[in-house]
Amino acid sequence: QKEVEQDPGPLSVPEGAIVSLNCTYSNSAFQYFMWYRQYSRKGPELLMYTYSSGNKEDGRFTAQVDKSSKYISLFIRDSQPSDSATYLCAPGYSSASKIIFGSGTRLSIRP
Amino acid sequence: GAGVSQSPSNKVTEKGKDVELRCDPISGHTALYWYRQSLGQGLEFLIYFQGNSAPDKSGLPSDRFSAERTGGSVSTLTIQRTQQEDSAVYLCASSLDGTNEKLFFGSGTQLSVL
Numbered sequence: 001q002k003e004v005e006q007d008p009g010p011l012s013v014p015e016g017a018i019v020s021l022n023c024t025y026s027n028s029a030f031q032y033f034m035w036y037r038q039y040s041r042k043g044p045e046l047l048m049y050t051y052s053s054g055n056k057e058d059g060r061f062t063a064q065v066d067k068s069s070k071y072i073s074l075f076i077r078d079s080q081p082s083d084s085a086t087y088l089c090a091p092g093y094s095s096a097s098k099i100i101f102g103s104g105t106r107l108s109i110r111p
Numbered sequence: 112g113a114g115v116s117q118s119p120s121n122k123v124t125e126k127g128k129d130v131e132l133r134c135d136p137i138s139g140h141t142a143l144y145w146y147r148q149s150l151g152q153g154l155e156f157l158i159y160f161q162g163n164s165a166p167d168k169s170g171l172p173s174d175r176f177s178a179e180r181t182g183g184s185v186s187t188l189t190i191q192r193t194q195q196e197d198s199a200v201y202l203c204a205s206s207l208d209g210t211n212e213k214l215f216f217g218s219g220t221q222l223s224v225l
Contacts, residue, residue: 006153034213043115043202043216044154088153090214098167099144099214103153 006102019076023089023102030091035074038086079109115217123223132188132220136205144204193224
């Protein structure tokens with residue numbers, strides 16, 4: 001079983017729609033959870049960072065963590081064409097260690 | 112510098128040749144990571160350096176791959192006797208320290224092995 005599982009998509013939705021992106025993980029030792037966004041031919045950039053179960057909101061983006069079911073989600077409200085990118089989840093340990101990424105979900109927002 | 116710098120941005124080589132990829136992390140960042148991303152795929156972990164600790168090499172796919180980090184700053188990823196399956200984008204990232212795992216990525220080196 002992979003440490004982090006993520007549906008690769010592609011996912012295509014119309015502009016203005018609510019987007020839900022999801023990951024599952026297998027190791028209950030993960031303590032914090034990150035979402036990265038990667039535009040074509042660019043390196044990933046940190047989008048959201050959360051340390052606990054529950055919701056964290058930042059503008060149109062909401063990160064949700066359910067540690068009991070090892071399930072993490074990213075919601076995008078009022079999606080825009082500029083949100084078209086690959087989104088990667090990355091759970092991490094509290095101590096210094098490597099970061100393992102999900103395979104990424106490719107998202108396309110249709111104008 | 113202002114961000115993570117990688118060079119070269121593109122590298123074309125012949126099968127069997129050795130290549131060196133360079134990463135200049137953000138000044139003051141003690142952690143440095145190398146990842147590989149094949150076309151349309153996710154990030155594959157290769158190696159992780161943290162301060163003066165022994166690196167985590169658990170992701171290196173074969174003994175043809177090696178990396179070093181000199182003086183706790185610049186890192187070089189070396190691939191010996193390159194194979195066509197080594198063709199990918201090689202991404203470097205750095206983070207402030209072992210307790211702050213927010214990674215800052217470079218733009219990567221596109222390696223093409225002919």
